[in-house]
Amino acid sequence: MKTLIIVAHPDLASSRINQAWVQELQQHDHITVHDLYRQYPKGTINESHEQLLLEQHERIIFQFPLYWYSSPPLLKWWFDTVLQAGFAYGPDGGKLQGKQIGAAVSTFGTAESYQSAGTNRFTIEELLRPLEALARYVGADYLPPYSLHDVSHVTDEQLEHSQSQYLLYVNAPAEQTEVQQFGS
Ligand SMILES: Cc1cc2nc3c(=O)[nH]c(=O)nc-3n(C[C@H](O)[C@H](O)[C@H](O)COP(=O)(O)O)c2cc1C
Structure with missing residues (x-):
């Protein structure tokens, strides 16, 4: 399945985790890694280029470090500019219908902290609800993050393990994807 990884x-x-993930995924022909901040250092997004990329792939994974319980800002701007009426929804829209949308996120907080009883109170699935809502709105299937x-x-060893687990997640059939949490 042709998969687009939108990295924000x-x-x-200077990244350790997201860079390692990118390095792993870049080695596979069916995966397109798209580095938003590199492509758009001034923040001016080429909507038609992005829309074409989306149309060319069946699965879209948004990859980012968690920043203040959300994504870095360029990804929000990307949603606002790329997912327009007539493309993502509305008359003549629906171009993302039937595609699959997922997310890969790194956090400083521990897995335990991202639980209802933990210091961050909310789970990653809960914090990613806006992405899940967006996926449903545009008629895409949402994959657990x-x-x-x-x-x-x-550790370096754990990072290597997470690279291969991430690749498995990216390649897994939709019905086999499940919430995957690594790290302590
Ligand atoms: C501006 C900023 C906000 C952050 N907010 C959070 C946060 O809300 N929760 C969290 O667990 N980590 C937070 N972090 C830590 C990053 O998620 C962490 O540094 C990143 O996942 C590491 O990935 P990297 O090695 O690819 O940079 C924040 C970091 C920065 C710079």
Whole structure:
């Protein structure tokens, strides 16, 4: 399945986790890795280019580090500019209908902290509800997210493991994807 990974990291060159994930996925021909901050350093998004990319892929995964319980801002701007009426919804829209949308997120907080009884109170699935709502609105199937937590304690070995687990998530048939949490 042709898969588009939309990466939103303001400084991928200094990133450890998201950069490692990108390095793994870039080795596979059916996966297109699209680095938003590199493509649009000034924040001016080429909507028609982005819409074409979306049309060319069946599965779309949004990958980002969690910033203030959300994504870095360019991804929000991307949603606002790319998912227009007449493309994503409305008359002559519906171009994302039947596609699959998922997310891969890294967090500083521990997996335990992202539970109802934990310090962050909400789970990653709950924090990603806007993406789930968006996917449903445009008629796409929403895949349970992939996440890696407690990134400052992730060893090189664990990072390597998360690369291969992430690849499995990206390639898994929709009915076999489930919430995947790694890290302590
Ligand atoms: C502006 C900013 C906001 C952040 N907000 C959160 C947050 O809300 N929750 C959290 O667990 N980590 C937060 N972090 C930590 C990042 O998620 C973490 O540094 C990132 O996942 C590491 O991935 P990387 O190695 O690819 O940069 C924040 C970091 C920055 C710079």
